[in-house]
Every structure is written in C-alpha cells, then in structure tokens.
Amino acid sequence: MKKPGKMLAELLRHVTKRPATTQYPFKKIDVPATYRGRIVFISENCIGCKLCMRDCPASAITINKVGEEKIFEAVFDLDKCIYCAQCVLSCNKKALMTSTDFELAQITRKNLRMVYDAKPKPPAPPKEPVVAPPADAGAAPASPQA
Numbered sequence: 001m002k003k004p005g006k007m008l009a010e011l012l013r014h015v016t017k018r019p020a021t022t023q024y025p026f027k028k029i030d031v032p033a034t035y036r037g038r039i040v041f042i043s044e045n046c047i048g049c050k051l052c053m054r055d056c057p058a059s060a061i062t063i064n065k066v067g068e069e070k071i072f073e074a075v076f077d078l079d080k081c082i083y084c085a086q087c088v089l090s091c092n093k094k095a096l097m098t099s100t101d102f103e104l105a106q107i108t109r110k111n112l113r114m115v116y117d118a119k120p121k122p123p124a125p126p127k128e129p130v131v132a133p134p135a136d137a138g139a140a141p142a143s144p145q146a
C-alpha cells in the first residue's frame, strides 16, 4: 500500500492534468478519416461479382441481385462484422467504403441487419460523334507557287 504522502503527491499531480477520458456521449471525439467504422455500399458501382462475400472472414455481407436488371443490394449483419475492411480491399469497383460511423448499438439484434437498397446505375455518357476526315486528308500539301 502506498504511503499517504505519496498518494497526496500523486493526487495533486493529477489535479492539474487534463482528464484522460471524455464525457461520451455528451462530448464526442473526432475519429480519423481512415477509421474502420460501418461499411458503406455504393450500389451504382457494384457489378455483383461477390468477391466481397467470398473474402469476408465473418460471413457478414450478402450481395443480392434485384429484379432482371444488373442492380444489386447489400445486406450487412453488423453483429457479425468485425470491421476488418477486407471487403473494401477486395472490391475493385469502389462499391464498398469504410466510414467513421461507430455508433451502431441497437436494442434488438434484428436491428443490426442493415440493408442498402439497390440503385439503378447512371446512364452511360453519350459516345463521341465520329467525325469523317475531310476528303483531301492525307493528300500531299500543295507546293508553294514560284
């Protein structure tokens, strides 16, 4: 057991220090932009290859085709997800991203199933009109007049 004198010295030293904790949830700290919080799904970019499903170590993500169109929804089981971001690394279409959202607590487990709806892909940009070359293109330039 520490002697009272040592305890008092330690107490006084901590009186002048900033607290090591924050008054969460009343005061929130800023997490870094690279924080691995809730995974975000961008349906417009998804091609349905399911690489993310295959590589997820927790079987926490399901990609479903919706209707006859090639549009996809994603279902995340947030209670299974370990927030490793492997799915983000596996997706080469930038359809999955990490976010800084870490406040994911729910009262019931079924609320931890998050469905990102399928969204139609934006229309492809119009193709550049093909311009025919002028009729004399490729002909030798006229020789200068003497």
Ligand code: SF4
Residues within 6 Å of the ligand: 045, 046, 047, 048, 049, 050, 051, 052, 053, 063, 090, 091, 092, 093, 094, 095, 096
């Ligand atoms: S989210 Fe990415 S990896 Fe997963 S199915 Fe869609 S395109 Fe493939």
Ligand code: SF4
Residues within 6 Å of the ligand: 039, 055, 056, 057, 058, 059, 060, 061, 080, 081, 082, 083, 084, 085, 086, 087, 088
């Ligand atoms: S963050 Fe990890 S555990 Fe969560 S869905 Fe992606 S791959 Fe699976």
